[in-house]
Amino acid sequence: MFPGASPVDESADAPFDDADYVAVGAPLDVSTSFRPGARFGPDRIRKFARTFEDFHPATGTHFSELNVTDHGDVHAWHDTAEYLEYLEGVLTDVHWADAVPVLLGGEHTVSVAGVRAADPDVFVALDAHLDLREELGGDELSHSTVTRHALDVADEAVVVGARSGNEAEWERATESDVTVVEPGDAADWTPDFDGSVYLSVDIDAADPAYAPGTGTPEPFGLDSATMRDHVRALAPQSVGFDVVEVNDRDDGQAATLAAKLVREFVHAHADA
Incomplete structure (x- = not known):
C-alpha cells in the first residue's frame, strides 16, 4: 500500500468512484536490456515512501486527505502485448471514474498502456533515452520504443533530459512532432502546451548520482x-x-526519488 493511500474496495460495483488518484503497480520486467529488477519497482517505491511527512509545505495539503487509493499490482506475464492490453483496461476504468491513474513501474514499456488509456494531446517524458527505436533485438515493444508508441496516440512528444539514442533516433527527433530538451537546458525549460499531457518519469532521467538503481543508467x-x-x-x-x-x-535512492515525485505530482495536481 502506498503510504497515505487507502485500499481499493474490490467488492464494490464502482471501486474507483471515491478516488481522485489511483496508484497502480505494473511490475513488468521483460525487455530490460542491461540490469533487470524493474519488477521490484512498485514495492520499493511504496516502501521508501514510508518515511515522508504527510504534510506538504509548498501547497499546505496533507497527502492522506487527497483521496488517493492503491489498486495494488497488476501481475505481469511474458506476453507483453497481452499484458499492456489488460493494463490499459484497468487504467481506462480509472479514467472513466474521473480519477487520475498514477502508474508505478516496472519497465518503461508500461507507459504505452498509460498513454493509450489517457489519450493525451502531448506525451512528456523525463528520460535519459529518446526511446524512439522501432525495435530492439526484434522486440517492437521494448522499453526503448516507448516514445515512438506514444506518438501513435499523442500529437507530439517532448523528452526532457535525453542524452542517449542511436543515430536513427536522433534523426527521428528532428521531426516537428518531437522536442528534445537536453540536460543542460532542462533547468531553464518552461513547458507551454495547449491541451492534455501524459507525464512519464523514467527514473534514469536523473543522474546516476541521484538514482543509481535503474536498468540503464546514463551519466x-x-x-x-x-x-x-x-x-x-x-x-x-x-x-x-x-x-x-x-x-x-x-540502497533505495532511486525508489526514494520516485516516491517523492509521485507525492509531488499528487499535491501539485490537487492544488491546481
Missing part, C-alpha cells in the same frame, strides 16, 4: 530538484502520470 543527467520542478509544473494539465524503471540495484 550527466538531471538533478532531483529539476525533476521535481517539472513534475510540479506539468501536473495541473496531466491526465495520467507514471514513474518507471526503478529497480533493486541500490
Whole structure:
C-alpha cells in the first residue's frame, strides 16, 4: 500500500468512484536490456515512501486527505502485448471514474498502456533515452520504443533530459512532432502546451548520482530538484502520470526519488 493511500474496495460495483488518484503497480520486467529488477519497482517505491511527512509545505495539503487509493499490482506475464492490453483496461476504468491513474513501474514499456488509456494531446517524458527505436533485438515493444508508441496516440512528444539514442533516433527527433530538451537546458525549460499531457518519469532521467538503481543508467543527467520542478509544473494539465524503471540495484535512492515525485505530482495536481 502506498503510504497515505487507502485500499481499493474490490467488492464494490464502482471501486474507483471515491478516488481522485489511483496508484497502480505494473511490475513488468521483460525487455530490460542491461540490469533487470524493474519488477521490484512498485514495492520499493511504496516502501521508501514510508518515511515522508504527510504534510506538504509548498501547497499546505496533507497527502492522506487527497483521496488517493492503491489498486495494488497488476501481475505481469511474458506476453507483453497481452499484458499492456489488460493494463490499459484497468487504467481506462480509472479514467472513466474521473480519477487520475498514477502508474508505478516496472519497465518503461508500461507507459504505452498509460498513454493509450489517457489519450493525451502531448506525451512528456523525463528520460535519459529518446526511446524512439522501432525495435530492439526484434522486440517492437521494448522499453526503448516507448516514445515512438506514444506518438501513435499523442500529437507530439517532448523528452526532457535525453542524452542517449542511436543515430536513427536522433534523426527521428528532428521531426516537428518531437522536442528534445537536453540536460543542460532542462533547468531553464518552461513547458507551454495547449491541451492534455501524459507525464512519464523514467527514473534514469536523473543522474546516476541521484538514482543509481535503474536498468540503464546514463551519466550527466538531471538533478532531483529539476525533476521535481517539472513534475510540479506539468501536473495541473496531466491526465495520467507514471514513474518507471526503478529497480533493486541500490540502497533505495532511486525508489526514494520516485516516491517523492509521485507525492509531488499528487499535491501539485490537487492544488491546481
